Amino acid sequence: xxxxxxxxxxxxxxxxxxxxxxxxxxxxxxxxxxxxxxxxxxxxxxxxxxxxxxxxxxxxxxxxxxxxxxxxxxxxxxxxxxxxxxxxxxxxxxxxxxxxxxxxxxxxxxxxxxxxxxxxxxxxxxxxxxxxxxxxxxxxxxxxxxxxxxxxxxxxxxxxxxxxxxxxxxxxxxxxxxxxxxxxxxxxxxxxxxxxxxxxxxxxxxxxxxxxxxxxxxxxxxxxxxxxxxxxxxxxxxxxxxxxxxxxxxxxxxxxxxxxxxxxxxxxxxxxxxxxxxxxxxxxxxxxxxxxxxxxxxxxxxxxxxxxxxxxxxxxxxxxxxxxxxxxxxxxxxxxxxxxxxxxxxxxxxxxxxxxxxxxxxxxxxxxxxxxxxxxxxxxxxxxxxxxxxxxxxxxxxxxxxxxxxxxxxxxxxxxxxxxxxxxxxxxxxxxxxxxxxxxxxxxxxxxxxxxxxxxxxxxxxxxxxxxxxxxxxxxxxxxxxxxxxxxxxxxxxxxxxxxxxxxxxxxxxxxxxxxxxxxxxxxxxxxxxxxxxxxxxxxxxxxxxxxxxxxxxxxxxxxxxxxxxxxxxxxxxxxxxxxxxxxxxxxxxxxxxxxxxxxxxxxxxxxxxxxxxxxxxxxxxxxxxxxxxxxxxxxxxxxxxxxxxxxxxxxxxxxxxxxxxxxxxxxxxxxxxxxxxxxxxxxxxxxxxxxxxxxxxxxxxxxxxxxxxxxxxxxxxxxxxxxxxxxxxxxxxxxxxxxxxxxxxxxxxxxxxxxxxxxxxxxxxxxxxxxxxxxxxxxxxxxxxxxxxxxx
Numbered sequence: 001x002x003x004x005x006x007x008x009x010x011x012x013x014x015x016x017x018x019x020x021x022x023x024x025x026x027x028x029x030x031x032x033x034x035x036x037x038x039x040x041x042x043x044x045x046x047x048x049x050x051x052x053x054x055x056x057x058x059x060x061x062x063x064x065x066x067x068x069x070x071x072x073x074x075x076x077x078x079x080x081x082x083x084x085x086x087x088x089x090x091x092x093x094x095x096x097x098x099x100x101x102x103x104x105x106x107x108x109x110x111x112x113x114x115x116x117x118x119x120x121x122x123x124x125x126x127x128x129x130x131x132x133x134x135x136x137x138x139x140x141x142x143x144x145x146x147x148x149x150x151x152x153x154x155x156x157x158x159x160x161x162x163x164x165x166x167x168x169x170x171x172x173x174x175x176x177x178x179x180x181x182x183x184x185x186x187x188x189x190x191x192x193x194x195x196x197x198x199x200x201x202x203x204x205x206x207x208x209x210x211x212x213x214x215x216x217x218x219x220x221x222x223x224x225x226x227x228x229x230x231x232x233x234x235x236x237x238x239x240x241x242x243x244x245x246x247x248x249x250x251x252x253x254x255x256x257x258x259x260x261x262x263x264x265x266x267x268x269x270x271x272x273x274x275x276x277x278x279x280x281x282x283x284x285x286x287x288x289x290x291x292x293x294x295x296x297x298x299x300x301x302x303x304x305x306x307x308x309x310x311x312x313x314x315x316x317x318x319x320x321x322x323x324x325x326x327x328x329x330x331x332x333x334x335x336x337x338x339x340x341x342x343x344x345x346x347x348x349x350x351x352x353x354x355x356x357x358x359x360x361x362x363x364x365x366x367x368x369x370x371x372x373x374x375x376x377x378x379x380x381x382x383x384x385x386x387x388x389x390x391x392x393x394x395x396x397x398x399x400x401x402x403x404x405x406x407x408x409x410x411x412x413x414x415x416x417x418x419x420x421x422x423x424x425x426x427x428x429x430x431x432x433x434x435x436x437x438x439x440x441x442x443x444x445x446x447x448x449x450x451x452x453x454x455x456x457x458x459x460x461x462x463x464x465x466x467x468x469x470x471x472x473x474x475x476x477x478x479x480x481x482x483x484x485x486x487x488x489x490x491x492x493x494x495x496x497x498x499x500x501x502x503x504x505x506x507x508x509x510x511x512x513x514x515x516x517x518x519x520x521x522x523x524x525x526x527x528x529x530x531x532x533x534x535x536x537x538x539x540x541x542x543x544x545x546x547x548x549x550x551x552x553x554x555x556x557x558x559x560x561x562x563x564x565x566x567x568x569x570x571x572x573x574x575x576x577x578x579x580x581x582x583x584x585x586x587x588x589x590x591x592x593x594x595x596x597x598x599x600x601x602x603x604x605x606x607x608x609x610x611x612x613x614x615x616x617x618x619x620x621x622x623x624x625x626x627x628x629x630x631x632x633x634x635x636x637x638x639x640x641x642x643x644x645x646x647x648x649x650x651x652x653x654x655x656x657x658x659x660x661x662x663x664x665x666x667x668x669x670x671x672x673x674x675x676x677x678x679x680x681x682x683x684x685x686x687x688x689x690x691x692x693x694x695x696x697x698x699x700x701x702x703x704x705x706x707x708x709x710x711x712x713x714x715x716x717x718x719x720x721x722x723x724x725x726x727x728x729x730x731x732x733x734x735x736x737x738x739x740x741x742x743x744x745x746x747x748x749x750x751x752x753x754x755x756x757x758x759x760x761x762x763x764x765x766x767x768x769x770x771x772x773x774x775x776x777x778x779x780x781x782x783x784x785x786x787x788x789x790x791x792x793x
Contacts, residue, residue: 598761
């Protein structure tokens with residue numbers, strides 16, 4: 001994910017393989033007659049990172065449905081900031097000098113990430129909110145149902161808030177501290193109060209309705225019509241129709257949901273940071289590769305064991321992905337795997353960091369919110385802004401589940417048989433801490449591929465060079481380093497400039513690649529810093545250029561070696577870059593529907609998942625797979641093995657994602673908070689049909705399921721599979737054109753850029769897809785790519 005959509009509520013308020021499958025090739029999940037509404041809830045699109053326990057994206061921030069401000073765009077020259085300073089001084093004890101030097105209130109070209117600290121948050125946010133309240137009152141008095149008198153001033157207000165709040169929330173995700181948490185917690189209720197005030201403004205709502213009902217409606221561009229319709233829909237979902245006690249109750253729910261989602265996220269981070277296992281006996285970590293031992297020793301050095309080395313230790317294992325995953329994949333010590341696994345699946349489920357009660361309260365409040373708005377359940381609220389309906393989402397999940405179940409069962413039988421052949425004592429009783437280890441051994445045996453031996457071929461600099469070369473081939477853009485142009489929050493962060501074929505800058509982006517478990521959230525995500533916008537253009541320019549940030553948590557450099565990536569880490573970078581491309585290559589000038597804004601949530605993963613396919617394209621892979629010491633290209637036979645291994649355990653991998661999507665949907669449709677079933681009862685019930693090995697009694701993965709309890713994926717996790725159908729079909733257009741035909745690839749890439757990447761939220765995603773593909777989506781390419789359907793003749 002990470003990505004963001006924006007419209008009034010979201011802009012202001014949100015300020016958020018073996019047997020043929022039984023799957024009809026002509027299934028009409030995406031038919032134009034299906035439920036299709038304007039969308040733009042705020043969101044950040046955190047994205048998938050491999051985990052042997054479960055695989056999903058971890059969000060960078062909390063997002064209650066409509067009140068969480070995405071950290072996205074800055075104003076190149078925020079207007080009237082001095083007025084904000086003056087207003088704050090008159091009502092506070094903060095000195096004029098203190099506020100005038102506050103980096104949150106100063107003009108800038110790029111956010112001053114390097115100079116913002118916790119001490120700036122309280123005075124800066126309060127000063128800004130006072131000034132924005134004045135501007136909102138002025139807008140309400142003068143508003144008219146025209147673009148210059150409604151949309152443009154509204155966008156300026158929202159832009160001011162999103163830039164400042166965006167800076168501090170981004171820093172909370174990548175440079176967390178107790179002081180920053182406390183400061184944000186103090187001002188968050190005030191920020192949410194203003195957002196609710198803005199989102200529930202009847203003068204603004206009535207002006208949008210007047211535009212919709214005016215005789216000039218049909219003369220508006222499709223993008224402007226989409227924007228207006230989204231504003232009206234979201235205003236309803238944010239309680240515009242509620243009065244008196246009901247509105248007061250709704251607003252209390254929104255405030256509480258915001259607070260709970262932040263606390264959930266903090267508990268997950270703190271529980272992850274809390275666990276450390278010091279190992280001094282090398283026998284305990286037999287089987288682990290040098291790259292992991294180097295990382296563990298580096299962690300030990302950072303904790304005061306200054307003489308720690310990869311060879312002799314001591315070593316520290318944490319629950320951070322680059323540490324946890326190698327243990328589950330390679331540690332021969334079964335007891336160690338069991339210990340780490342049990343701790344991981346029970347994160348944030350005990351003591352002061354227990355998220356159980358928080359989950360219960362979140363689900364209770366979401367249901368109450370849905371009832372206030374006139375819906376039966378929260379899933380209906382969520383689907384109101386998506387392509388799918390609850391019924392169509394459930395139908396897709398069941399079709400994919402039935403296609404994946406038998407292959408997943410066979411996967412487990414294959415694993416047991418292989419383990420038995422290897423003389424494993426646990427062969428007949430493989431469990432959760434065995435499957436990843438034996439899967440890796442089977443993959444090595446079957447395809448003669450050792451992921452650790454591939455790392456030297458995937459150094460971060462080469463991967464980025466190859467990725468940028470692919471972007472030039474497909475989309476006609478050039479990407480160059482621009483380090484030093486913009487302030488950064490950590491010395492490892494890179495800054496890049498994107499140019500068109502004429503050499504003109506069209507976008508910028510930050511890239512924060514490495515894991516920093518002491519201060520940075522887990523997972524990977526992309527988000528806006530600023531969107532393309534005509535309204536927010538500087539004097540002398542016609543449009544403000546978009547800026548994005550990509551954040552990953554991959555293996556950092558060890559010693560004098562560059563970051564040597566796993567193949568899955570390579571896929572993750574490609575995925576996040578796909579999100580960034582849709583944000584950066586938009587041609588929409590209406591800021592509220594540009595790039596990733598106003599794109600239906602269940603379509604926004606299309607570009608990201610599309611880009612992952614190129615990791616398996618021969619020319620692309622060979623361009624990035626260069627040995628970091630010798631420069632040798634990955635051997636051809638190894639590439640062929642990688643390609644063959646692509647569908648390895650595809651049924652199991654698919655089933656795991658389907659479990660997460662299914663439990664998410666169940667908790668937000670039929671589950672009754674405080675009823676006879678607990679959330680863990682629901683998990684076990686769903687697992688009967690989605691998990692070949694039943695969950696352990698102490699499995700509390702829900703307590704770490706940040707996507708749905710601290711991110712924007714509540715009743716929306718199905719979106720990954722929904723968008724995967726779209727992305728696989730989109731890539732099949734390149735296969736149809738001929739992947740070895742460079743001219744055809746460039747032509748198809750340009751068409752993809754001109755539709756999927758350029759049109760943003762200004763056109764309904766089904767229409768965008770049809771414009772690119774020439775027809776509605778088909779699930780067949782996804783099943784074929786996953787090895788769950790024989791390739792068509």
